[in-house]
Amino acid sequence: MIYLTKYKTAASYEQIVVEDNLYPQRVHWQPDTYARAKTGMTYPPQIMTDKVLTKDVTDYLKNNPTKGKTGFILAAGSQGWAGVRSKNDNRDDGFLHYKYKMPLVTLTNIFGGRIASSLGAFDYCSTDASACASGLKVLMEVQNLMNNFGFTRMVVLAVEDQINNSTLEFFGRSDASLLLKYEAENKPSAFDPVYHGFNIGQGAALAIFETNPPEDPEAEFLGAYTAAEDFSNPLGQRPDGMGYQKAILGALEVAKLHPSDVKLVKTHGTGTLVNNQAEKTALVTVLKDFVATSYKQRVGHTLAASGLMETGLLLDDLKQNLVPGIPNRTNTDDVFLSYDIPTVSGVLLSLAAGMGNTYSAALFRPVGNV
Amino acid sequence: MDLNFVELFNKIVDLAKPVHAAKSHASSLDAELQDLGIDSLDTILISIYFGDIYGIDEETMKQMRVTTIKDLQDFLLSHATHTPQTIEEAMGRVQ
Numbered sequence: 213m214i215y216l217t218k219y220k221t222a223a224s225y226e227q228i229v230v231e232d233n234l235y236p237q238r239v240h241w242q243p244d245t246y247a248r249a250k251t252g253m254t255y256p257p258q259i260m261t262d263k264v265l266t267k268d269v270t271d272y273l274k275n276n277p278t279k280g281k282t283g284f285i286l287a288a289g290s291q292g293w294a295g296v297r298s299k300n301d302n303r304d305d306g307f308l309h310y311k312y313k314m315p316l317v318t319l320t321n322i323f324g325g326r327i328a329s330s331l332g333a334f335d336y337c338s339t340d341a342s343a344c345a346s347g348l349k350v351l352m353e354v355q356n357l358m359n360n361f362g363f364t365r366m367v368v369l370a371v372e373d374q375i376n377n378s379t380l381e382f383f384g385r386s387d388a389s390l391l392l393k394y395e396a397e398n399k400p401s402a403f404d405p406v407y408h409g410f411n412i413g414q415g416a417a418l419a420i421f422e423t424n425p426p427e428d429p430e431a432e433f434l435g436a437y438t439a440a441e442d443f444s445n446p447l448g449q450r451p452d453g454m455g456y457q458k459a460i461l462g463a464l465e466v467a468k469l470h471p472s473d474v475k476l477v478k479t480h481g482t483g484t485l486v487n488n489q490a491e492k493t494a495l496v497t498v499l500k501d502f503v504a505t506s507y508k509q510r511v512g513h514t515l516a517a518s519g520l521m522e523t524g525l526l527l528d529d530l531k532q533n534l535v536p537g538i539p540n541r542t543n544t545d546d547v548f549l550s551y552d553i554p555t556v557s558g559v560l561l562s563l564a565a566g567m568g569n570t571y572s573a574a575l576f577r578p579v580g581n582v
Numbered sequence: 583m584d585l586n587f588v589e590l591f592n593k594i595v596d597l598a599k600p601v602h603a604a605k606s607h608a609s610s611l612d613a614e615l616q617d618l619g620i621d622s623l624d625t626i627l628i629s630i631y632f633g634d635i636y637g638i639d640e641e642t643m644k645q646m647r648v649t650t651i652k653d654l655q656d657f658l659l660s661h662a663t664h665t666p667q668t669i670e671e672a673m674g675r676v677q
Contacts, residue, residue, distance in 0.1 A: 253634060253676050262601050270602040313630050313640070316623060326623070330603035 214358050215429035216576065218272060218420040221524040222263040223511040224413050229392060232307045233377055235384020236392040240413035240512035241375050252313030256414065257293055257373045261327065264418040265369065273331055273367070276426045280364030283336030283357055286324030286371075287346035289516025289566075291339075293318040293373035309377045318373075333367055340516075342438075344480075345566030346370065347417060348519030351436035351574045354421050355466065364423045371416040372516040379515075383412060386447065388484060389513070400509040401540035402483035403492055403548035410482050413512015417521035430527060434469065434559065434575040437462025446568045449486050453494025455571035456563060460498045463561070463573040472500045474575070475558030476535060478526045479548075480565045481506025482513060491563065492548065503556060504548045509539040519564030519572060526562075530555045530578055587611065587655045590635075590669050595620065597676065598627040611652040635672045637664035 224240040245259040273282075293312075312318045317326065321339040328337040336357060342349045347370035357363040373379070383389035390400055390409035401407035421433055439462055441455030449455065464471060477499070479491055483506070495504060507522040514521055529536055533555045541550035560576045592607040595618070599605050606618045615625065633643040636658045648654045659665070666672035 248677070251634070253631070265602065267602070313634075314627055316626060322623065326600050326603075330600035 214355065214421055214423055214433040215425045216419060216431040216433050217422045217425040217427070217429045218269065219430060219524045219527065220264040220266060220269060220418045221521045221528070222260055222416045223514070223521060223525060224415055225511060227411070230308060230380060231392070233380045233384065235381055235389075237380060237384060237389055238392065238395070238411045239375050239380070240411060240415075242414055245414065246308075249310040252311055255293070255312050255314070255318065255373065256375070257323070257371050258317070260371050260414065260416040261369065264371075264416045265327070269418060269420070270331065273420070278365040278422065278424070280362050280423070281335035282333045282365045282367070283363050284324065284328035284331060284333035284367045284369070285337075285350045285353060286320060286327065286339045286369050287350045287516050287520065288320035288324065288339050288341060289343055289346045289372040291320055291341045293320065308375060308380065324369075327369060331367055336363065342570045343566030343568055344513070344515050344518055345438065345564045345570040345572045346372075346516035346519070347521065348436065348523075348562055348564040348572035348574050349438045349566065349570060351433070352438045352572070355433070355436050358421065358423060366421045368419045368421070368520065369416070370418075370517040370520040372514070374412055374414045374515050374517075379412060399540040400483060402479065402481040402506040402509065402538050403488050403504075403545065404483070404538070404541050404543070406542040407540045408483045408485055408488060410484070410508045410513045413508070413514045415511060415514035415517045415521045417517050417524050419520055419524070429579055431560075431579055432577040434577055435463045435467030436572065436574040437466055438570060438572040440569040441571065443569060449490040449565065451489045451493065453490040453492075453497065455565065455569060456491055456494030456573075457498055459563070459571040459573035460494065460561065463575050467575045469559060469575065471498055473559045474499050474561045475502055476556045476560045477502055477504035478522055478560065478562045479504050479506045480519070480563045481508050481538070483508065487565065491565075499561075502547070503535060503553065505536055506538045519562060519574075523560075523562045523574070523576070526560065527576075527578055585666060585668060585672065588613075588651060590672050591651050591654070593669065593673060594628055594631045594676070595624070597631060598624050608651055611655065612650055614650050615648065615654075631676045632658055635664075635666055635675050636662040638662060
């Protein structure tokens with residue numbers, strides 16, 4: 213059995229309006245991470261990393277050596293962060309324009325290698341670039357290494373440089389993020405007949421998985437699977453949710469569970485019309501008796517960090533006897549929850565999807581929620 | 583000059599290394615970077631920080647080849663367009 217021993221999240225509830233981008237939009241951010249970003253001497257993903265890679269985490273790793281192998285995976289979403297893919301940034305005087313003076317550490321594999329080394333994760337280090345699925349997609353790798361290759365501890369860090377002119381222009385141009393000009397008629401929501409879409413958000417998550425945790429774990433990690441689907445447009449999603457279905461069924465098979473075991477779903481829940489259709493169709497096709505929620509309406513879409521970070525946020529809420537409803541719903545919905553309900557017992561399914569036809573599913577059984 | 587360069591060097595190492603990485607601090611100008619566990623990536627980052635502190639352009643900093651902290655200090659002073667007078671002033675340029 214693999215356990216989720218520890219997790220840390222750094223979500224952004226504060227919002228600002230970025231008006232001087234080509235695509236003005238609201239974002240969830242943490243202003244302290246942008247101190248001196250324009251000088252190129254500091255960079256937001258590093259400061260976000262420091263928020264989840266806290267001293268108690270490193271002390272835990274140091275003071276509890278594991279008998280087997282230790283690995284580290286950086287779920288980074290892309291191979292290079294904002295400063296090294298700035299072609300989209302057409303406003304070099306923009307409020308959020310910055311270019312790193314340290315391009316080497318914005319190449320995510322080098323950033324990951326430095327973090328792994330500082331954590332003593334000397335047996336394995338890799339970096340994942342599967343866009344917004346990254347934070348959950350790497351759990352398939354965690355599972356494989358721990359079940360088949362003698363790893364007894366895996367550390368996952370999910371972080372990306374989410375809020376910058378490049379990213380805002382990319383999502384704005386593709387009409388994916390909710391633009392300011394549409395706010396009078398639209399609000400962030402998911403699976404709703406009226407409101408749809410998301411804002412970009414800044415966030416990070418760190419998780420430690422172990423086979424023999426020295427202290428009480430947070431959850432059993434039951435299985436994970438990532439799938440692609442037969443679709444010609446790698447920016448789109450099939451309406452029948454084939455990718456999601458394959459991911460969910462794959463995770464259930466690995467975990468040796470039945471669809472009826474899943475009682476709670478943390479959806480990818482971007483709220484885009486395309487994702488609403490695909491994800492909802494997949495869930496109602498595969499599962500039987502469940503409730504679903506989404507976090508992107510509260511903390512924005514944190515891209516690579518989203519799948520893992522939102523799972524942590526839900527685990528936090530479950531401890532408070534809460535499954536939160538999806539904000540800004542306009543109709544009553546008892547499945548894709550339009551209102552808060554108490555904690556639900558059973559298996560938790562977490563979903564994420566990434567551009568490039570990547571669909572990830574992970575199954576957990578929260579401790580005390582068996 | 584009042585600025586203690588060894589102290590400044592140690593502070594820049596703290597900045598350049600990952601936050602929880604083990605850090606060896608220098609005790610004299612004669613200390614060699616290699617003996618302090620300063621690897622090639624650390625050296626690049628340290629040179630970027632020092633370039634900003636001493637007002638030296640990146641192209642010049644790329645030419646930096648040093649073995650000891652004294653070598654680093656000499657290089658910086660020979661190319662500086664700005665010379666900080668205190669540790670606080672120096673760190674204020676990079677934090």
